[in-house]
Amino acid sequence: MIKLRDICVSFRNEKQESFFGKTRKQVIFNISLNIAQGTCLGILGESGSGKSTLGRVICGMLKPDSGIYTLNDMEIYKSKSNKKILQEKLSIVFQDYTTSTNPRFKIKDIIAEGLFVYKKRTKKNIDLKKEIVHLLEMVGLDETFLNRFPHQLSGGQLQRVCIARAVACQPEVILLDEAISSLDAHTQVQVMDLLKELKEKLNLTYIFITHDLTSITYLCDEVVFLKDGKITESLKVKDLNKTTDEYAKKLIHSIIEF
Template sequence: MIKAEHIDVSFRKENQETVFGKERQQVLFDVSFDVKEGECLGILGESGSGKSTLGRVLCGLLKPDKGSVELEGLPLIGRGRKRGKTVISVVFQDYTTSANPRFRVRDLIGESFLVREKRERIRLDRETELEKLLELVGLDMGYSERFPHELSGGQLQRVCIARAIAVNPRIILFDEAISSLDAHTQVQVMDLLKEIQEKRKLTYLFITHDLTSVTYLCSRVLFLYQGKVAEIRDVEDIAKVTHPYAKKLLESVMDFDRIPELEADKKDGWEQAV
């Protein structure tokens, strides 16, 4: 469904001596991969690895210096793009700034209805569609009249997910979409995303720095290190990674998972000493 080939991206360096300085800093280096229809590809990397920049390229918000992105065989940018029917939606990390504080929930989602009506040249029964979408994300119509500040973080992110689905996309890109939520809410939202993906037959791109969430939600994972693809693995084979960066990430999660075990050992030792 998605094919990215030899993507290079660079930006003009800041703090140059003159405003006409041409020195640039490269962020992505020869990035190539593909995404199959119906899968969830995790794009994993630390801060500064270039994963959000890659997300902007995949959404068509940023034109790469070199390389290309195709959606179902058609170019994302440039000639032939208008013939494509593949729609990508985005769910951002900061749900507070991505939702207009003066809009009620019905208005936030209603913006997406307007976009869909113009694109598909149809007239939606907006009230019925709104009720269906809120139900899909685990909310009732009572939430439709609330403002963003009247919702919890998890509820507002559910609204943002509903807004992304309202344009009837084939692909949804999640850019650190759960990292601002507490651990319990993260699991709830990921379970919701799994359910929605199955019901709507969607393809997901899941950008994150958290390996644990990738293994919970994704079918494959792309390790992005210093702007380069370090390794791509099926999640079920993630223990077979060979790149040093991927190994380091995996080992850090394994160590973290052992903390309860280590704490239990310490407690047993203390009780024996007493």
């Protein structure tokens, strides 16, 4: 479904100026990967390894310097219309549920944002209130949340609202960038269970970005290890113990030895 081939990304170096003008710092090096429909790919790496940058390429928000990115054989950065098609098929859930929700919006308005995207695309008439309640229930909340504001919800509840907004536009793919990382361990498991349930129910494909290997083993089918912008290992989660990569081994031992 999703294919990346030799993706490279660099940013302009603001500080360092050479004789030839501004230099560039490369942060993603020749990344290639495949994501099959209905699977969950984990992208694992420490802070600064380039996970979010790669995520931005996959979301259509950042054109790579070079390389090819296709969704169902359609080349995304070839034309504006292809990019638009991608954005209709892909939703995003970020780590920071407080800044990704407008504090002055009620919960019903936050979820409605996602429904408007769907309405605009399909030109279907929808019963907004009914749909919002349906979405709230789908993420384990209920209609008592409709008129509340973000600050009146716990982190886990607000992230559920963000997930409801993400599925409201009926995407095929959801990219989750550290989506559970700010939650406490217990709430993380609850939100991961919700994500698993929605994936089956709605036939979704996930890209799950995290620095935490435990959540990858809980949720993902395959994993790539990212280090300094390069993939050092790529394998099925069930084959994790067979890795020969030193960095991957180090991380695996750090969770097993407890």
